[in-house]
Amino acid sequence: MVARTGPSRSFLSRLGTSHWVSPLALLALWELASRSGLIPARTLAAPSTVAGTLFAMIVSGELPSNLLVSFQRVLLGLSIGISVGVVLALVAGLSRRGEAAVDPVMQIKRTIPTLALTPLFIVWFGIGELPKVALIAFASTFPVYLNLYSGIRSVDPRLIEGARSFGLTQAQLIWHVILPGAMPSLLVGLRYSLSIAILVLVVAEQINASAGLGYLINNARDFLRTDIIVVCLMVYAMLGLGADWLVRWIERRALVWRPSMVDA
Amino acid sequence: MDARLNFLDQTLPPAVAEAPPPVVRLRGFVRSFGETTVLHGLDLDIQPGEFVALLGRSGSGKTTLLRTLAGLDVAHGQDVRVPNSRAVVFQDARLLPWKKVWRNVSLGLNGADIRDRAQAALREVGLGHRLDAWPLTLSGGEAQRVALARALVREPRLLLLDEPFAALDALTRLRMHDLVLDLWRAHKPAVLMVTHDVDEAIALADRVLVLDAGRIAAQERIAIARGERGDLTQPLRHKLLDILGGSPASSGVIPFPQGAHA
Numbered sequence: 001m002v003a004r005t006g007p008s009r010s011f012l013s014r015l016g017t018s019h020w021v022s023p024l025a026l027l028a029l030w031e032l033a034s035r036s037g038l039i040p041a042r043t044l045a046a047p048s049t050v051a052g053t054l055f056a057m058i059v060s061g062e063l064p065s066n067l068l069v070s071f072q073r074v075l076l077g078l079s080i081g082i083s084v085g086v087v088l089a090l091v092a093g094l095s096r097r098g099e100a101a102v103d104p105v106m107q108i109k110r111t112i113p114t115l116a117l118t119p120l121f122i123v124w125f126g127i128g129e130l131p132k133v134a135l136i137a138f139a140s141t142f143p144v145y146l147n148l149y150s151g152i153r154s155v156d157p158r159l160i161e162g163a164r165s166f167g168l169t170q171a172q173l174i175w176h177v178i179l180p181g182a183m184p185s186l187l188v189g190l191r192y193s194l195s196i197a198i199l200v201l202v203v204a205e206q207i208n209a210s211a212g213l214g215y216l217i218n219n220a221r222d223f224l225r226t227d228i229i230v231v232c233l234m235v236y237a238m239l240g241l242g243a244d245w246l247v248r249w250i251e252r253r254a255l256v257w258r259p260s261m262v263d264a
Numbered sequence: 265m266d267a268r269l270n271f272l273d274q275t276l277p278p279a280v281a282e283a284p285p286p287v288v289r290l291r292g293f294v295r296s297f298g299e300t301t302v303l304h305g306l307d308l309d310i311q312p313g314e315f316v317a318l319l320g321r322s323g324s325g326k327t328t329l330l331r332t333l334a335g336l337d338v339a340h341g342q343d344v345r346v347p348n349s350r351a352v353v354f355q356d357a358r359l360l361p362w363k364k365v366w367r368n369v370s371l372g373l374n375g376a377d378i379r380d381r382a383q384a385a386l387r388e389v390g391l392g393h394r395l396d397a398w399p400l401t402l403s404g405g406e407a408q409r410v411a412l413a414r415a416l417v418r419e420p421r422l423l424l425l426d427e428p429f430a431a432l433d434a435l436t437r438l439r440m441h442d443l444v445l446d447l448w449r450a451h452k453p454a455v456l457m458v459t460h461d462v463d464e465a466i467a468l469a470d471r472v473l474v475l476d477a478g479r480i481a482a483q484e485r486i487a488i489a490r491g492e493r494g495d496l497t498q499p500l501r502h503k504l505l506d507i508l509g510g511s512p513a514s515s516g517v518i519p520f521p522q523g524a525h526a
Contacts (some may be wrong), residue, residue, distance in 0.1 A: 162358030166372045179361040257362045
């Protein structure tokens with residue numbers, strides 16, 4: 001195997017191990033196929049066309065304004081979903097009676113695929129913003145609930161006992177031991193909730209939207225504008241990446257005590 | 265301030281002339297879990313400032329006894345007297361990994377000076393410089409010293425040690441023995457140390473109790489000064505091992521049986 005470091009390492013060998021090569025090659029191939037007419041524009045627009053469309057949509061304000069609408073939907077739905085999930089998990093995790101009341105209902109809820117509720121939500125909430133936000137909220141509740149609940153329940157009992165031996169009250173125990181102990185699980189739940197929220201956003205936005213990324217996609221479909229569709233797909237991907245980055249950022253701050261963070 | 269400097273100019277208290285009220289007092293203590301009775305009618309007194317070692321095999325009930333004294337196992341309607349001011353050091357240090365070392369030491373304490381108090385306690389165990397460290401960066405010995413500081417910062421009248429050195433390597437364990445003795449001389453809590461190591465019990469304690477099947481099977485007071493115990497305690501050592509139910513060579517308690525070379 002070629003040594004990974006050293007001045008003798010040639011440009012070509014570095015190129016061979018770069019993670020950028022295969023995506024870029026694919027992109028070039030795609031461009032070539034589009035230019036040569038192998039892939040018609042109505043099937044899939046060329047990368048250069050997509051880039052041009054992206055630039056034009058940003059400059060015209062079409063993309064930013066619709067992105068903002070979608071972003072607000074996710075943010076509102078997530079805020080509601082996460083808050084409800086956290087509260088329910090605290091109730092179920094911290095008391096036996098709460099567990100008996102909350103957990104069975106949540107387990108039943110888990111068996112229903114959120115997106116299957118779309119027709120019912122349209123009947124209940126109409127076709128405005130409400131069903132979209134409600135779907136996102138409904139879907140993002142469960143990952144937070146499940147992870148925080150099991151996180152609370154799996155805090156090392158020896159730590160709880162140790163803290164109890166120093167005379168901590170129940171409230172102090174929850175604040176100093178149980179909640180920080182469940183924090184890593186909560187963040188795992190948060191990461192799942194964010195990605196599910198974006199997934200649900202994509203579908204929810206197809207409901208008779210008059211603004212938002214889903215509206216852009218629907219419109220583009222009607223006019224066979226594959227370039228706009230690809231732009232929107234890219235934006236969805238960026239949203240997912242951004243969500244992931246956000247959770248990592250929170251983790252770096254909240255879990256600074258962890259060995260991997262401590263060593264870094 | 266090093267505890268070792270502290271104790272040198274202290275005079276040892278005279279032998280108990282008229283017994284002060286004991287710190288711990290158990291009479292006819294019984295503890296069962298379902299069908300199994302773990303402790304049968306136990307009587308136990310621990311005098312203020314006394315260092316008691318509790319020996320016993322696994323399942324002898326020694327952990328249950330310690331948990332009772334720690335208030336972790338509630339004894340309803342029984343004749344149990346323990347001071348409110350008590351602290352436990354567990355075999356696994358049980359530091360909260362998400363709290364810095366000094367926050368662990370001051371856990372549950374209130375007041376403006378808790379950081380200073382934690383710092384003083386950490387200096388006593390030689391860790392004054394690790395105040396702001398994360399517990400997961402500590403070595404096993406360091407973590408155990410933090411646990412000691414966390415117990416001592418409360419100035420307990422009763423210090424409970426639950427096999428505190430069992431997970432440490434031999435050299436660290438010997439250093440910890442010295443440290444515990446220094447701290448004990450400096451603060452004078454009554455100590456109950458649970459261990460399965462006969463040598464450790466003999467090296468540290470004023471009195472050794474052997475618990476077997478929920479009853480106190482033997483009780484030995486050691487009058488010899490701690491530094492001079494070495495060979496003088498050989499008969500006691502063999503006696504305790506016999507009571508524990510195994511010859512020194514087969515007990516598994518002592519890694520290097522003395523009889524093999526002597």
